[in-house]
């Protein structure tokens with residue numbers, strides 16, 4: 001299917017859902033709209049200049065990197081954030097020595113191996129806070145790109161390691177199934193992973209400004 005046909009399908013699916021469930025604020029409608037909101041790598045194939053194509057792929061992927069589901073755990077300091085607004089986490093948990101919280105207020109005590117929708121508690125195995133050096137919150141896309149590529153900040157990862165992390169990491173994948181009442185990032189995890197792979201294959205170029 002071409003990208004245009006696929007966008008058409010998504011639009012039709014969204015329109016049908018609206019007709020069938022008018023007046024609802026139905027999550028399926030929101031999901032269909034969100035999925036249309038992240039273009040896959042094929043949408044950038046017509047950009048002939050390799051550097052410009054790489055930058056355009058990263059800018060598209062930036063819709064995910066700057067999303068609250070990622071940002072709240074990549075806070076750039078030692079405190080988790082909550083909600084789309086990035087409010088300070090209640091209670092005021094700290095990262096602690098290993099990312100899993102200070103003694104007595106450990107992340108897995110509350111964040112279990114799956115979302116617990118009855119109380120609005122997000123969770124998946126291995127829930128912990130990203131180191132301050134891996135911050136996404138409050139950075140422009142150029143700064144996020146520099147952070148991701150810098151082995152001194154990214155946990156000594158190569159570009160290939162980043163591609164693998166984004167494709168396989170369970171915390172990344174969780175963002176697209178974040179539990180009731182939480183908005184996933186736009187698009188699908190597969191489209192995001194494909195964008196990062198294509199970005200790597202085109203030289204992993206960073207936007208220059210701002």
Ligand code: HEC
Nearest residue numbers: 069072073080082083093094100101105106107110128129
């Ligand atoms: C005492 C229980 C408790 C502990 C301990 C705890 N959390 Fe939370 N956390 C919550 C609750 C409840 C929410 C949901 C708040 C909401 O969305 O209104 C939450 C939400 C979050 C979110 C927001 C997810 C999102 O994007 O919606 C992040 C990130 C987070 N916690 C990280 C952590 C980290 C990292 C730790 C350990 C350092 C931790 N939490 C420890 C109770 C806890």
Ligand code: HEC
Nearest residue numbers: 069070073127128129130134147148153154155171172175
């Ligand atoms: C529950 C918290 C949590 C969530 C949610 C989360 N991450 Fe992470 N992320 C981490 C932790 C912790 C690490 C460090 C893991 C390590 O180095 O072994 C990390 C590392 C990374 C890295 C590699 C290092 C770097 O420079 O950033 C990338 C890339 C990344 N995450 C992307 C994302 C994206 C994209 C999302 C959202 C789709 C996301 N993460 C959501 C906790 C989280």
